[in-house]
Amino acid sequence: MHSEPLQAERPGHPGAHGLESHGPGTAPAGGACPFHNDQREARSGKQKTLVLTGASRGIGHATGKLFSDAGWRIITCSRQPFADDRCPWATGMENHVAVELADHRALPRAIDELKEKLGGGPLSALINNAAISPKSAEGERLTSLNTPVGTWMSVFHVNLLAPVMLAQGLFDELRAGQGSIVNVTSIVGSRVHPFAGSAYATSKAALTCLTREMAHDYAPYGIRVNAIAPGEIKTDILSPETEAMLAPTIPMRRIGTPEEVAKVMFFLCSDAASYVTGEEIHINGGQRV
């Protein structure tokens, strides 16, 4: 199906006329499961594309794997080169852009590379997952009393500014794909945490606010913007001791898995969430009850 340009025309951004739409309008009639659309679309040549930051480990890796298994093309972005053994999805090497997201001057080049890889095609989803959470040299939490100014800057560049710039830079492609943006926030954006530092926590709170602002600004163009806020999730940085200490404090008495987080992001990027925008979904085993 060929879509008309959406409602509003963005100043300085001509509409993407005539491009394939993978948006809400393409949902099959009769209530078919939208999760299965992706595989069907992939098979029929209408493959959806995801740009995913920070896919080499943890939540990002599980997310890339889930979308890839559902038939999506995954384009990744992080500092290190693509590692086949860690990210075993097809054509990962050609679909990776190495970039230091803390350096805003590097972003225009990275965005150009992403656009080149998209080749003028539509983008169905952008997931801003990469983040940094620096500790002191002794591994202690950095507080609002002792966080160096350079740390504040790099945390805010990676965790907040990069999502803004990537979304802005890929606007035309997201619009053509009637895409979905998911910002990965955190439970620490709304409460002080024993390990996460002040710069990290405030950057995540700002990202929650940014999600609301972006949802408002992007909605007229058919682009949805949501956030997911994980609680304690089992990734490489969590030691078994920390896990054992935290689990009894969680109503569900366990920490979450990256796959459980990935599934919520998949929902937000699917037709099942076609009327959901400006929301933050908490994934934390009941820690906010």
Ligand SMILES: NC(=O)c1ccc[n+]([C@@H]2O[C@H](COP(=O)([O-])OP(=O)(O)OC[C@H]3O[C@@H](n4cnc5c(N)ncnc54)[C@H](OP(=O)(O)O)[C@@H]3O)[C@@H](O)[C@H]2O)c1
């Ligand atoms: N794990 C948790 O319990 C938890 C809880 C709440 C929220 N979150 C959020 O969930 C997201 C993923 O967390 P995670 O624990 O899975 O992360 P992680 O294991 O620390 O992985 C971070 C990813 O981001 C990339 N990255 C880091 N710094 C970067 C930079 N400066 N430029 C470009 N890429 C960079 C890394 O790749 P390279 O090393 O190649 O750059 C890596 O792929 C983050 O937004 C985090 O804040 C996690």
